Amino acid sequence: MDLFGQIYRRRSQHRFRETEKLSDDELRSVSETISAAVPLDSSIRTETAIVPASETSCKLGAEYCILFYSEKKGDWLRNVGYIGEQIDLSLTAQSIGTLWYGFGKTKEKKRNGLDFVIMIAISKVPADSFRVSPSQAKRKPVEKTWNGGLLSIAETVSLAPSAVNTQPWYAEFEKGTVRIFRNAKNLLMPSTVTDYFNRIDIGIYLCILEVCFSHVGIAYKRQLFSDIKKSKEVMILAASYELSAGEGQIRRITGYEDDMRSVSYSLDSGAAADLETGEMIRRLETYYGSFEWKVDFQSDEAGLLPPDLKRGVLSEDGINELLDRYRCLTGVAD
Ligand SMILES: Cc1cc2nc3c(=O)[nH]c(=O)nc-3n(C[C@H](O)[C@H](O)[C@H](O)COP(=O)(O)O)c2cc1C
Missing domain, CATH: 3.40.109.10 (NADH Oxidase)
Known part of the structure; x- marks a missing residue:
């Protein structure tokens, strides 16, 4: 599910x-x-x-x-x-x-x-x-809890609940790997209580992170690190995720890429007004405004996509140009 x-x-x-x-x-x-x-x-x-x-x-x-x-x-x-x-x-x-x-x-x-x-x-x-908008949740600015790309994922994971809303996590995304730390510097509660609850919070965060990866079809190899000893460190490494484009993500990008080519072909051959083209345009428009497109775009920036994957649909100029051409030819305003 x-x-x-x-x-x-x-x-x-x-x-x-x-x-x-x-x-x-x-x-x-x-x-x-x-x-x-x-x-x-x-x-x-x-x-x-x-x-x-x-x-x-x-x-x-x-x-x-x-x-x-x-x-x-x-x-x-x-x-x-x-x-x-x-x-x-x-x-x-x-x-x-x-x-x-x-x-x-x-x-x-x-x-x-x-x-x-x-x-x-x-x-x-x-x-x-229940919440209807993420803005109803009080959270630290995402730059305080995540360093590196894939910011759309970072913003969503930051909605994870934590004891007294301490948000004791810090993530670093570099060279295709996200490393999750427990931030043990916390002055809101005595440290034994904080350590207890914040370890639970990190498990919550990892769960939500994985739900995000699975949703967008990013594949990961998870490695867990022990966080049981008393440590003087402030940032304690809890887990790392080596990321790559999964089947779901590649299938999605390829599907929209195919739509983009078909629409482009239809526009070139003067068939802009047919029903199928209209449907593909609507699909492309929805994708372009979606969380998935942002993550695909950011995955490309982060070097997660296979080099030979066709991905014109991830170029903002390419997709905007196509939508503009369609609107011009069919007289459909945005
Ligand atoms: C491990 C844990 C323990 C919590 N304990 C309490 C609690 O004892 N009393 C309470 O009112 N809320 C508790 N909370 C709820 C947090 O205060 C809440 O998750 C946080 O303020 C963020 O708000 P949200 O869950 O509505 O997004 C707890 C949350 C977690 C994750």
């Missing part, structure tokens, strides 16, 4: 309002969503439980809380963040409101030998409880 659109919609329901009870079917779907989430590290044992919010310290109006338990092994906090964010986005797609609730407590501190890590409070909420 492509969860990309949910990155823009999701928001923390700090107060769950006008909630409705989840039906049995909906609750079953929540369980399936939880089961479908994949870990970053499958060698770490984890479990989840869905419990009525009344059985926890959550007094924010949510109906249930999803409790996360984990073995304290390796990068277990990052792993829970990564798993939980898949659930957060999937539940948003089902119009179920969520809140990562770091300060939430439960009596059941252990489950099958695993330790309680964190909870996500959930409830069915009205449709207008």
Whole structure:
């Protein structure tokens, strides 16, 4: 399931309002969503439980809380963040409101030998409880958290939620590789609390980053780095992603390139007004204004595309000229 659109919609329901009870079917779907989430590290044992919010310290109006338990092994906090964010986005797609609730407590501190890590409070909420524009999210300017190209991806990933909105990530994109750091310099909370939550935040960020890459068809090789020792470093390397144009991205660019050539041929041969040409023009116009075009353009700038890939459609002049020619010949104004 492509969860990309949910990155823009999701928001923390700090107060769950006008909630409705989840039906049995909906609750079953929540369980399936939880089961479908994949870990970053499958060698770490984890479990989840869905419990009525009344059985926890959550007094924010949510109906249930999803409790996360984990073995304290390796990068277990990052792993829970990564798993939980898949659930957060999937539940948003089902119009179920969520809140990562770091300060939430439960009596059941252990489950099958695993330790309680964190909870996500959930409830069915009205449709207008979700974001309609990324500008509704308060985030650091993207230049503070990302260095290098692929800025459209950077802007989207910056919408990742984090404890107290600390956004403890820093990404460097260079020579086709993005390196993600945990920024351990944080004065908002005592450092043990910060370290705990910010490791979860990094897992969340990695999940959202991968959702973006998959959505646009960028292929990646992920390498994870251990972030478990006490370190004096301020920027702690958490992961790197070696990027390349994936099949999806190449297919998309080639498809629009073909459309561009066909339209160009039709215009040259005086067939500008036929239905097929009109449809291709509309497709090209939509692509040109899309997130995908920006990412394809930025991928080209970053040297991610194969050298022999035909990509006239990524030249701003080329596509503008074609659209102008079409409008002139058909009398269609923009
Ligand atoms: C690990 C984690 C713990 C959080 N804990 C709390 C919490 O205890 N109470 C709360 O109201 N919000 C909590 N939040 C929500 C953040 O405050 C919120 O994600 C952040 O302000 C960004 O806003 P947004 O999620 O609406 O985009 C937590 C978020 C994360 C990722």
